[in-house]
Amino acid sequence: MTDLHTTEDPALLERARAxxxxxxGRLVEPRRGELHAHCYRMLGSVHDAEDAxxxxxxxxxRGMAKFEGRSSVRSWLYTIATNACLDQIARRPKxxxxxxxxxxxxxxxxxxxxxxxxxxxxxxxxEILGLEDGFDAPAASYERREGVELAFIAALQHLPAxxxxxxxxxxxxxxxxxxxxxxxQTTVAGVNSALQRxxxxxxxxxxxxxxxxxxxxxxxxxxxxxxDRYVDAWERNDVxxxxxxxxxxxxxxxxxxxxxxxxxxxxREWALGWPLSGAxxxxxxxxxxxxxxxxxxxxxxxxxxxxxxxxxxILTLRGTEVSDVTAFIARSAEPRDREVxxxxxxxxxxxxxxxxxxxRFGLPSHLD
Numbered sequence: 001m002t003d004l005h006t007t008e009d010p011a012l013l014e015r016a017r018a019x020x021x022x023x024x025g026r027l028v029e030p031r032r033g034e035l036h037a038h039c040y041r042m043l044g045s046v047h048d049a050e051d052a053x054x055x056x057x058x059x060x061x062r063g064m065a066k067f068e069g070r071s072s073v074r075s076w077l078y079t080i081a082t083n084a085c086l087d088q089i090a091r092r093p094k095x096x097x098x099x100x101x102x103x104x105x106x107x108x109x110x111x112x113x114x115x116x117x118x119x120x121x122x123x124x125x126x127e128i129l130g131l132e133d134g135f136d137a138p139a140a141s142y143e144r145r146e147g148v149e150l151a152f153i154a155a156l157q158h159l160p161a162x163x164x165x166x167x168x169x170x171x172x173x174x175x176x177x178x179x180x181x182x183x184x185q186t187t188v189a190g191v192n193s194a195l196q197r198x199x200x201x202x203x204x205x206x207x208x209x210x211x212x213x214x215x216x217x218x219x220x221x222x223x224x225x226x227x228d229r230y231v232d233a234w235e236r237n238d239v240x241x242x243x244x245x246x247x248x249x250x251x252x253x254x255x256x257x258x259x260x261x262x263x264x265x266x267x268r269e270w271a272l273g274w275p276l277s278g279a280x281x282x283x284x285x286x287x288x289x290x291x292x293x294x295x296x297x298x299x300x301x302x303x304x305x306x307x308x309x310x311x312x313x314i315l316t317l318r319g320t321e322v323s324d325v326t327a328f329i330a331r332s333a334e335p336r337d338r339e340v341x342x343x344x345x346x347x348x349x350x351x352x353x354x355x356x357x358x359x360r361f362g363l364p365s366h367l368d
Contacts, residue, residue: 008073017065024061027073033128035081037148041168042085044095044121044157046360052088056081071182075175079183082165089161095121097154097326098253104262107270111341112259114333120255121157123289123312123328124148125360145291146212147172150314150326153290155205159198166191167198207318211292214317226320227293231284234297239276243268247321254311255326256333257341280345283307287361289314296363297327299345307367308349309358330357 008027015023035056039049059080067076096119105112129144146152147168156164165184169175170191175183177191184191215223226245233241246264252271253260261267275282281300288294293315298307309330316324332350340347354365 008069013067013069013073017067019065021061024064028057028060028077031074031077035077037124037129037144038078038081038168038173039085040124041147041153041156041172042082042164043088044153046122046124046356048088048092048095052084053081055087056084059084071179075179075183078169078173078175082169082183086161086165089164093119094157095119096157097121097150098255098258098260099251099262100154100158101258104251104266105259105270107261107266107273109259110270110274111254111257111344113338113341114256115258116256116333121150121154123150123294123314123326123357123361124153125362126288126291127362146210148290149211149292150290150316151206151211151324152202155202158205159201162186163194163198163201166194167202170195171199207316207323209318211316214319215292218317218320222320223293223317226317226322227286227295227315230315230322231286231295234276234282234284237276237278237282239268239272242271242276245322247318247323250321250323250325252325253327254329256329257344274342275345279343281307283367285363285367287312287363289361292316294361296358296361298367301349304366309354309363309365310345312357312361312363328357330354 012023012026016027032053036049036053039052039056040046043049043052056077060077063080067073071079098120101115101119126145126148129148156167159167162184166180169180169183170177177188177195181188181191218226230242230245232238233245243264246267248264249262250264250267251260251262252267261270283298283300285296285298286293287296289312295313295315296309297311297313299310301308311327311329313325313327315322316326329344330350330353331344331347332353358365
């Protein structure tokens with residue numbers, strides 16, 4: 001893990017305190033990625049994280065002259081970023097995944113209608129963290145991936161804001177109880193108490209084994225083989241091969257749709273009636289998101305004679321089985337008739353959503 005007390009160049013610090021923007025940038029830039037990830041953990045949204053980070057950096061610039069060096073610059077920046085996130089949390093509802101929003105959907109009913117998108121957790125690009133390719137990466141990459149896993153991010157959003165901050169600062173980032181108490185203007189005893197409650201609440205919501213532990217146990221070659229089988233099943237519209245890969249208690253969610261399906265047989269029934277009915281042709285591009293295997297799904301568009309972006313699927317594995325799929329759909333969620341969402345892949349491409357969901361992950365705008 002990154003050293004919390006890296007010694008700063010005294011001359012650089014002095015120039016930054018004196019109002020030198022270039023010096024300030026040199027202090028901040030090496031930490032931008034980790035601060036962005038911190039804001040994402042706090043808020044569950046890439047957009048909200050960007051807003052909070054910009055707010056935090058503006059606060060830091062305005063307060064730089066008063067920085068006395070009693071803590072490291074890194075610790076000081078995390079304090080500012082945490083408080084910017086707490087201010088955001090106070091102004092808006094928490095973000096969730098569909099499985100935490102309402103009960104599972106009857107597969108006979110098909111896809112439901114979307115909910116305003118600001119309620120949903122968003123996927124996170126691994127590149128922001130500067131992670132190496134492959135899941136058999138060094139320990140530092142392992143820790144950073146673990147800190148953005150989808151189940152962990154979703155669990156964090158259910159914590160009260162202060163507990164959320166304490167858990168992230170102590171467990172993910174490794175700050176001491178004293179440092180966290182100073183950051184949050186509370187006591188060490190208060191930090192320890194909040195941490196205990198937060199740990200218990202998160203443990204109830206996350207799997208016994210992290211995705212990083214699962215992926216490491218499988219190894220990169222076996223992970224690729226599992227993902228290849230999944231892709232092959234979808235590109236061939238083979239619902240039986242797809243269902244055979246699912247854990248018995250698997251879930252399949254599709255934000256911004258509120259509907260989600262629970263259990264292998266229910267997912268199979270829904271897939272047979274809708275996405276794998278043969279009404280659509282699929283192509284898939286592999287990527288990663290939230291430290292997990294992810295797939296950019298493209299649906300054939302006869303009018304354009306090309307495959308157009310539809311959804312970014314994040315896979316959660318349990319051994320070689322797929323236990324959860326969260327498909328972030330890149331289509332407009334504006335209110336329309338329910339029938340529209342039953343044929344969601346046929347809807348016109350929403351350029352802004354495609355840029356958000358596919359562009360951030362370096363996925364192409366179309367496939368021939």
